[in-house]
Amino acid sequence: MTSHSLGMLMAAHAAVAEFLAGLPLPLRPELTLDEWLAGLGEEELAELGLDGEQLADHVARLMGRKKSVASAPRNLVLRGGHDRHGQPEVAELVLRPGQTTCIVGPTGSGKSRLLADIECLAQGDTPTGRVVLVDGAPPSPQARFAPECKLVAQLSQNMNFVVDLPVAEFVAMHAQVRGVTEVEAVTARVIACANDLTGEKFAPDTALTQLSGGQTRALMIADVALLSESPVVLIDEIENAGVDRSRALGLLVAGDKIVLVATHDPLLALRGDRRVVLRGGGIAEILETSAAERRALQRLERVDAGLMELRDRLRHGGRIEEDLPSWS
Numbered sequence: 001m002t003s004h005s006l007g008m009l010m011a012a013h014a015a016v017a018e019f020l021a022g023l024p025l026p027l028r029p030e031l032t033l034d035e036w037l038a039g040l041g042e043e044e045l046a047e048l049g050l051d052g053e054q055l056a057d058h059v060a061r062l063m064g065r066k067k068s069v070a071s072a073p074r075n076l077v078l079r080g081g082h083d084r085h086g087q088p089e090v091a092e093l094v095l096r097p098g099q100t101t102c103i104v105g106p107t108g109s110g111k112s113r114l115l116a117d118i119e120c121l122a123q124g125d126t127p128t129g130r131v132v133l134v135d136g137a138p139p140s141p142q143a144r145f146a147p148e149c150k151l152v153a154q155l156s157q158n159m160n161f162v163v164d165l166p167v168a169e170f171v172a173m174h175a176q177v178r179g180v181t182e183v184e185a186v187t188a189r190v191i192a193c194a195n196d197l198t199g200e201k202f203a204p205d206t207a208l209t210q211l212s213g214g215q216t217r218a219l220m221i222a223d224v225a226l227l228s229e230s231p232v233v234l235i236d237e238i239e240n241a242g243v244d245r246s247r248a249l250g251l252l253v254a255g256d257k258i259v260l261v262a263t264h265d266p267l268l269a270l271r272g273d274r275r276v277v278l279r280g281g282g283i284a285e286i287l288e289t290s291a292a293e294r295r296a297l298q299r300l301e302r303v304d305a306g307l308m309e310l311r312d313r314l315r316h317g318g319r320i321e322e323d324l325p326s327w328s
């Protein structure tokens with residue numbers, strides 16, 4: 001598959017180095033991968049539940065993943081299809097890194113469908129007939145379907161952990177799978193970041209199953225922002241509960257990701273660059289956030305800070321009587 005020596009592959013691809021170094025097999029850095037595999041006994045590999053082809057395949061995937069990071073798209077273009085009644089959509093939606101697009105619309109208007117169309121990079125093969133172009137061209141089947149090459153990460157509403165690991169171990173595992181080299185330092189950063197997003201702090205050795213809803217959400221947001229290689233992030237509502245939504249959004253956008261958030265929260269919606277309005281399954285309108293809306297956002301932020309203070313007072317058993325925040 002490559003004429004480079006194992007030593008060179010390992011130097012160029014941290015994920016390959018980590019994977020190969022973790023195998024209980026004698027490494028020969030001066031040989032090519034094929035030569036090294038040919039020299040290994042079949043039995044030796046079988047004992048590890050592997051065969052040479054699988055191993056070569058996995059190394060290729062690990063190298064492919066590196067390539068997909070370099071090829072983060074400059075834009076995604078969503079070409080409108082049709083609404084639920086077959087009427088064409090007005091839209092061509094252009095999405096660029098570092099921009100946030102909010103998706104709004106009544107229940108059943110097609111918000112989740114729109115996110116799903118972007119998630120699968122639809123090619124006229126979903127109920128909406130939409131087409132998503134990556135840098136002006138249809139994506140490769142690999143970009144659409146191979147998990148390690150996927151462009152899009154989705155933060156879903158429900159995150160129930162089935163594994164009961166300490167938080168630090170879980171994050172370190174994610175970091176390793178994503179080919180991060182300084183696993184310990186990055187793990188500490190993800191946890192610090194999650195703690196920054198949530199009101200109640202948690203320790204690295206807290207079990208995942210002990211985290212509150214807000215803490216879990218904060219951890220997943222920090223994980224996606226700092227560890228995910230996917231250049232596009234979809235969020236089906238950042239819940240109010242216990243997460244500083246403004247910081248969360250800032251964190252994701254700072255990573256130069258294309259961010260799409262389905263939300264009806266005015267604070268989040270106005271922080272976005274634009275809103276896509278859905279009606280009857282179709283895109284009815286695309287509204288750029290206006291200067292007046294940005295000014296309104298500053299006032300809303302003060303109201304929100306006041307409400308946060310009241311929440312905190314309730315949390316600590318206080319009363320809300322005379323001393324209300326100044327905006328009330």
Ligand SMILES: Nc1ncnc2c1ncn2[C@@H]1O[C@H](COP(=O)(O)OP(=O)(O)OP(=O)(O)O)[C@@H](O)[C@H]1O
Pocket residue numbers: 082083084085105106107108109110111112113114127128280281282
């Ligand atoms: N353009 C379309 N053509 C055909 N079916 C569609 C279209 N858009 C959405 N649908 C379907 O309509 C249903 C409701 O859409 P969806 O779940 O996306 O709405 P939603 O706005 O996310 O709703 P909620 O706010 O309740 O979560 C889904 O079954 C979806 O697949």
